[in-house]
Amino acid sequence: MSLLEVNIQQAGYKANIETIRNIHFSIMKSELVGMIGSNGAGKSSTIKAFLGELPFLNGEVKREKGSNYSYIPERPIFYPELTLWEHFEFITAVEELGESSLSYAKEILKKFRLIDRIHEFPATFSKGMQQKGMIALALFTKPDLLIIDEPFMGLDPGSTKLLLNMLEEEREKGTGILMCTHILDTAQRICDSFIIIENGTMKASGSLGEVLEACGAEDGSLYSCISIEDEVNE
Numbered sequence: 001m002s003l004l005e006v007n008i009q010q011a012g013y014k015a016n017i018e019t020i021r022n023i024h025f026s027i028m029k030s031e032l033v034g035m036i037g038s039n040g041a042g043k044s045s046t047i048k049a050f051l052g053e054l055p056f057l058n059g060e061v062k063r064e065k066g067s068n069y070s071y072i073p074e075r076p077i078f079y080p081e082l083t084l085w086e087h088f089e090f091i092t093a094v095e096e097l098g099e100s101s102l103s104y105a106k107e108i109l110k111k112f113r114l115i116d117r118i119h120e121f122p123a124t125f126s127k128g129m130q131q132k133g134m135i136a137l138a139l140f141t142k143p144d145l146l147i148i149d150e151p152f153m154g155l156d157p158g159s160t161k162l163l164l165n166m167l168e169e170e171r172e173k174g175t176g177i178l179m180c181t182h183i184l185d186t187a188q189r190i191c192d193s194f195i196i197i198e199n200g201t202m203k204a205s206g207s208l209g210e211v212l213e214a215c216g217a218e219d220g221s222l223y224s225c226i227s228i229e230d231e232v233n234e
């Protein structure tokens with residue numbers, strides 16, 4: 001059984017304005033799925049659509065019964081009136097997670113070198129620190145499904161390496177992961193399967209070999225699956 005099955009016929013932000021259409025995929029346990037496409041192709045909108053955050057959706061989304069998910073949006077979102085640590089305490093209380101989750105949170109925060117800053121407000125953090133705070137908040141709940149939009153944005157090389165290790169550990173635990181990224185060489189190296197989004201629809205999906213073939217990418221590179229607009233003549 002898949003952790004997530006998405007069948008979107010159409011979805012959008014405004015009535016009668018279709019932002020995405022005909023997007024169908026599923027995510028299995030321990031599967032790392034890379035969603036790639038140009039700026040504005042519709043990746044974040046696809047995520048918002050299956051999370052129920054778009055006002056208009058014609059389609060069907062199925063999640064495995066009893067499974068939980070974490071979503072790391074493209075831009076970090078925090079409660080302005082809470083310190084970083086209060087975010088962990090708040091989620092622990094709301095989701096009735098228990099003390100062991102808070103110990104796990106501290107472990108992650110130590111790895112990300114944020115432990116000395118947990119009593120500060122995330123709005124005062126650097127971009128990369130905010131991103132690491134969001135990642136820690138997503139992971140400490142031990143989700144079955146992890147959805148991450150541009151996870152490497154703003155991370156320094158050490159934190160990028162740490163995140164890659166953490167994704168691998170999550171996968172080994174059985175977590176299904178959907179990751180949107182423009183870092184195609186990393187995606188090509190670590191993802192089990194791919195969804196290529198272009199102009200609001202799915203251009204190809206499947207294993208690396210399948211998407212490369214569907215895109216006619218003879219050079220064997222995911223870069224060839226992304227259409228690049230003709231340069232504007234001066």
Ligand SMILES: Nc1ncnc2c1ncn2[C@@H]1O[C@H](COP(=O)(O)OP(=O)(O)OP(=O)(O)O)[C@@H](O)[C@H]1O
Binds near residue numbers: 037038042045
């Ligand atoms: N809040 C919104 N209201 C209306 N239209 C939106 C909104 N957010 C995004 N769009 C539109 O939806 C389309 C797809 O945008 P989306 O953010 O899904 O792209 P993306 O593939 O995630 O791009 P990027 O790689 O730049 O993050 C774009 O035309 C964009 O202008």
